[in-house]
Amino acid sequence: MKDIAKKPYIYEIEPTNHCPYKCIMCPLGLGKMTRPKGFMKLEVLSTLLSQFPGEQKLVRLHHFGEAVMHPEISTMLEMINDQDLIPILSLNPATLTPVLVEKIISGMKKGAVCFSLDSFSDQGLSKIRGIKRSFKD
Numbered sequence: 001m002k003d004i005a006k007k008p009y010i011y012e013i014e015p016t017n018h019c020p021y022k023c024i025m026c027p028l029g030l031g032k033m034t035r036p037k038g039f040m041k042l043e044v045l046s047t048l049l050s051q052f053p054g055e056q057k058l059v060r061l062h063h064f065g066e067a068v069m070h071p072e073i074s075t076m077l078e079m080i081n082d083q084d085l086i087p088i089l090s091l092n093p094a095t096l097t098p099v100l101v102e103k104i105i106s107g108m109k110k111g112a113v114c115f116s117l118d119s120f121s122d123q124g125l126s127k128i129r130g131i132k133r134s135f136k137d
């Protein structure tokens with residue numbers, strides 16, 4: 001039997017822990033996170049990517065924080081693709097603006113975007129994510 005515990009299947013990198021939401025299931029959203037807010041420097045990302053094992057392909061770009069709020073998210077996506085790795089973003093649809101969509105599309109040649117959609121009503125989303133913006137904004 002293979003020992004899969006030695007090799008994580010997915011690596012997770014957190015570009016930022018800034019986030020406009022107040023999600024009821026999240027320590028960040030609930031204000032319980034005490035570490036300072038920040039944006040990952042591109043040099044740090046570069047160092048991390050250089051340490052990826054050859055068999056590792058997927059890079060999740062979300063942990064705490066709304067990753068696409070990183071001002072250099074486009075470059076980050078490009079850097080990941082340039083290493084022949086596949087970035088995966090997960091975000092709240094209400095975060096997207098035309099400018100942000102353009103940034104994601106221009107940076108990501110290969111990758112995936114997952115949308116977190118917790119309710120089909122503005123009221124339901126607001127209850128879970130803590131902000132009023134949802135489908136219509």
Ligand code: SF4
Nearest residue numbers: 019021023026029065
């Ligand atoms: S969007 Fe994500 S990081 Fe932000 S508060 Fe909600 S669960 Fe936490």
